[in-house]
Amino acid sequence: MKNKISFLSKLHSALHLYKIGLKVAFSTELAYRANFIMSSLIMLCFNILFPLVTVLMYQWSSFPGWNIWEVLLIQSIFTIAQGFNSMFFSGIFWQTNERIREGSLEVILLKPVNSLLFMMSSSINPEGIGVMLGGGIMYGFALYHVGITSIAFFVQSVLFFLGGLCVMWSFTMIMSATSFKWVGNSRIPEIFDSLLNFGKYPSRIFPQAIQAIITYIIPVAMIGYYPASALLGKMEISQLLLLIPCVIFCILGMLLYNWMIKLYEGVGG
Amino acid sequence: MKNKQIENCITVEHLNKTYITYKRGETFRETVKSFFKREQVLIKAVNDISFTVPSGSIIGVLGPNGAGKSTLIKMMTGTLFPTSGTIDVMGYMPVKNRSRYVRRIGAVFGQKSQLIWDIPPVDSFAMNAAIYNIPKDVYKSRLDKMCAMFDLGDVIYKPTRVLSLGERMKCEFIMAMLHEPEVVFLDEPTIGLDVIAKQKIRSFIKAMNKNGTTFVLTTHDLEDVEQLAQEVIIVNHGEKVFDGTLHELRSILGEKKIISLTFDKAVKDFSLKGATIVEKPSDREIVLEVDTSKASVSKVIKKISEQYVFTDISVKELPMETIITHVYNE
Numbered sequence: 281m282k283n284k285i286s287f288l289s290k291l292h293s294a295l296h297l298y299k300i301g302l303k304v305a306f307s308t309e310l311a312y313r314a315n316f317i318m319s320s321l322i323m324l325c326f327n328i329l330f331p332l333v334t335v336l337m338y339q340w341s342s343f344p345g346w347n348i349w350e351v352l353l354i355q356s357i358f359t360i361a362q363g364f365n366s367m368f369f370s371g372i373f374w375q376t377n378e379r380i381r382e383g384s385l386e387v388i389l390l391k392p393v394n395s396l397l398f399m400m401s402s403s404i405n406p407e408g409i410g411v412m413l414g415g416g417i418m419y420g421f422a423l424y425h426v427g428i429t430s431i432a433f434f435v436q437s438v439l440f441f442l443g444g445l446c447v448m449w450s451f452t453m454i455m456s457a458t459s460f461k462w463v464g465n466s467r468i469p470e471i472f473d474s475l476l477n478f479g480k481y482p483s484r485i486f487p488q489a490i491q492a493i494i495t496y497i498i499p500v501a502m503i504g505y506y507p508a509s510a511l512l513g514k515m516e517i518s519q520l521l522l523l524i525p526c527v528i529f530c531i532l533g534m535l536l537y538n539w540m541i542k543l544y545e546g547v548g549g
Numbered sequence: 550m551k552n553k554q555i556e557n558c559i560t561v562e563h564l565n566k567t568y569i570t571y572k573r574g575e576t577f578r579e580t581v582k583s584f585f586k587r588e589q590v591l592i593k594a595v596n597d598i599s600f601t602v603p604s605g606s607i608i609g610v611l612g613p614n615g616a617g618k619s620t621l622i623k624m625m626t627g628t629l630f631p632t633s634g635t636i637d638v639m640g641y642m643p644v645k646n647r648s649r650y651v652r653r654i655g656a657v658f659g660q661k662s663q664l665i666w667d668i669p670p671v672d673s674f675a676m677n678a679a680i681y682n683i684p685k686d687v688y689k690s691r692l693d694k695m696c697a698m699f700d701l702g703d704v705i706y707k708p709t710r711v712l713s714l715g716e717r718m719k720c721e722f723i724m725a726m727l728h729e730p731e732v733v734f735l736d737e738p739t740i741g742l743d744v745i746a747k748q749k750i751r752s753f754i755k756a757m758n759k760n761g762t763t764f765v766l767t768t769h770d771l772e773d774v775e776q777l778a779q780e781v782i783i784v785n786h787g788e789k790v791f792d793g794t795l796h797e798l799r800s801i802l803g804e805k806k807i808i809s810l811t812f813d814k815a816v817k818d819f820s821l822k823g824a825t826i827v828e829k830p831s832d833r834e835i836v837l838e839v840d841t842s843k844a845s846v847s848k849v850i851k852k853i854s855e856q857y858v859f860t861d862i863s864v865k866e867l868p869m870e871t872i873i874t875h876v877y878n879e
Contacts, residue, residue: 293682300679304665304672311667311708384661386628391680392652402665 297393301401305371309406320410323366327359327411346482349425350512356422357437358480358504359415361444367408368400369452373469375403376456381463385544395541396534429513436520437511443526444479444503450533451476457533460540479503499525558732558763559602559625564634566595566620566787594620596787597634602765602780607758609778610767613877617787618767622736625765626656638732652681655730659737662717663724664709670720671705674727681728688727695723698753715746722753733757735766739773751776771869783876791876802872804841808849810834811861819857824849838867 309316334351376399379385388395428434455468462468479500483491494501499522506522509515571587573580595617602608612618623629625636627643627650636643641650657663664673671692678688696705699719704712712720718738725733735754739747747770754764754777768774774781774795781798783791791798807827815832823844828836839849846864853859 296679300676304668304676307672308665308667382661386623386626386658387661387663389628389647390626390651390654390656390663391677392648393680394648 294394294397297397298401301398302404304402305404306406316407320407323407324410324414327362327414345484349422350508351482352418353422353426353511354482354504354508355480356415356418357441357444357507359418360412361415361441361448361503362476363408363411363413363415364445365408365448365452366411367405369449370469371403371405372396372399373452373456373459375399377459377466380459380544385541389541389544396537423511426512428511433511433513436515436517437507439520439523440502440507440510440515443499443523444507446523446526446530447499447502450529453530453533453537457536457540460544476500476503479505481505495522496525499529502526556604557601558604558639559765560635560637561601561625562599562635564595564598564621564624564636565593565632566617566624566629567632568592568594593787595624595631595784598784598787598789599634600782600789600792602763605758605761605763606779607754607764607766607777609774609781610765610784611769611771611774611781611873612767612784614769616784618784619736620787621784622656622734622765622767626654626734627651652728653731655725655728655733657718657721657725657733657735657738659718659735659740662709662721664717664720666710667708669706669708670712670717670724673709673720673724674705677724677727683728691727691729692723695726695753698756699723699749715742715749718742718746718750719753722750726757730762732763732765735764735768737768738766739768739770747772771873775869783873785877790879798872798876799866799869802867802875805867806839806841806846807865807867808837808839808846809861809863809865810837810853810857810859813858813860816857821849821852821856 334348334355376385379388388398391398451472455472458465458468475498478486478490478494479502483494483501483505486494491501502522506515506519510519568591570590570592571583572590573583573587598617598621610618610621620629624631625638625643627647630644638650639653641653643650664670665676674688674692677683678685683691696702699722701716701719701723704716705720705723709717709720722738739750742750751773754766758764758777764777766773766777778795780794781791782789783798791801808824812833812835816835817832819826819835821837824837824839826835827838830836837849839846850862
C-alpha cells in the first residue's frame, strides 16, 4: 500500500514537473514570435516536400507490391513520428550537448528532480506541432484512399507506431549519451538521420541483410514501414513480437544515458 | 559545567580528486600527432583536503586560478564524484543521496547561470517554486522580501538576456534562496560586479547568515572575505595551505602595521629602528612597515615626531593581498 502511494506521488510530481517544463519551453519559444512562426513553416514545408518527391519518383518507377497511397501512408506515419521526435525528444540531445560543452550540467544536477525528466520537459520544441499536423493531414489523405479494413489492424498499427517512438527515443538517448564522452559532436544527428531514412520506404526494396538489421538490430523499420503494413493487413499477429527489440533498444538507451550522467565529471570551472 | 559544543554542519575528510586530461603540443606536427595518439596527464585537482564548517557560519575558500576551489565546491554540492575521501553535509553524503540532499542546499555559480536566458527571471523563480513544492503564498512573500532587499523593482519581469550582470546575479541569488536552503555554496558570486552591486550582495549574504544559513564562499575578492567570512581556507595546487580565522590569517606575517607619513618638506635618508620603508610615493611621503611585537605604534610615532615634522599620518593593517601572496608563494 505504502509503495503504491509513493509510486502515485512520484508519478504526480513527475507530471507536475513536466507541466512546468512545458510552460517554460513554450514561453521560451514564444519569446521570439517571428522565429517561432518561421521555423514552424519551414519545418512543415521540408517535411511535406519529401513525400512529394516520392510522388514524383512514382511517375517513373514503383515499389513492388505497394501502390502510391500505400507508400504515402508509410511516409505520413514516418512524418508524424518525426514531428513527435523533434517536439519531445530531440531537444534532450541539444540540451545535453550544449550543457556538457559549457560545463553547465551541474545546474540541472543541483535540482532535486530526475535530471532526464527535467531535461526532457524543459527542452520541448513546440515547432514539432507543425510537422505532426502536416503528417496527420497526409495520413488522412492516404487512409482515405486505402481505407481501414479492420479495427484490429488499426490497433496493431498503433502499437507498432508506439514501438517506432521507442526507437526514436532510444536514438536520442544514445546520441545524448555520446555527448558525455565525445564533447561537441553536433554532427551525430546526421548519422542517425541517414539511418532513419531506411524507415521511410517499404523494407522489401532493400537487400535481405539490411532488412534484418532494420528489423531486429536497429529497428528503424518500426517507425513508418511496420505501422503502415499492419494497417494494410500485411502483418501477422505474431509479428507483434517485433516490438521486443524496440523495447529492449529503448531500455538500453535510457540505461546508457543515466549511466553517463552518473559518470559525468564536469569540465572544471 | 556544561561545555557548549558548536555543531559542524560540514565535515570533509581526506578528500581527493584526480582527473585524466590529454596533453597536446603546440607545433603543427605535435597537433597532428596528438590526433592519433594523445598523451595522458594525471592532474590532482584536490589533494587530501580536510576541514570542518560550523553551522551558521560563513567560510571563505581562497586560492589562485586553477587551485581546485571549484572542484571542491562541485564535490560538496554532489555534482562531482570524489576520487577518495568523505564529505558529510548535514548528515548526507552528497553524491549518494543527491536528490534528497540538493533539496536542502543552494548554490550560486558566478559563471554559470541557473536562470533561463530567454524568459524573465520571475518565470524561472516560479519553476523553482514548483520544483521545490513551495506553497504559493510562501513563495510570494519570500520573493517580495528578497526583491526588496535587492531593490529589484520590475527587473524580474524583463527577459534575463537584457539584464545587467549585477541585476542577473541578484536574481541568481533569489533563485538559489527561494527554498530557504540551510547550506549555500557560492562560487565566485561577485565576479565582475561593480562596487554597489557587490555591497548589496554582501549585505544580502550577511542578512541570510543572521537567520542561520551557512555559507561556503569561494572568491578572488579579498573584500568579500574580509567583510563576510569568519573563517578562511586557502587552497593552492589542490592542497590546503591555511585553515583558520581571519585574525589568525592576519597574524601569519607577524603583528604588523602600515604607517603612511607626509612630511612638511622633502626628507632624505629616512631611517628608524624597528621600521622598514616599503614605499616612497614622493620625496615628502613615506610608507613604513612596523612590527608591533617589537616596537609599539605609539613608540614609533613618538620617535618620528622627535626627529621630523609631519603634516599627515595614517596607521593601517597589513594589506590582505600581501598576506595572501605570501601564503600562495610558500
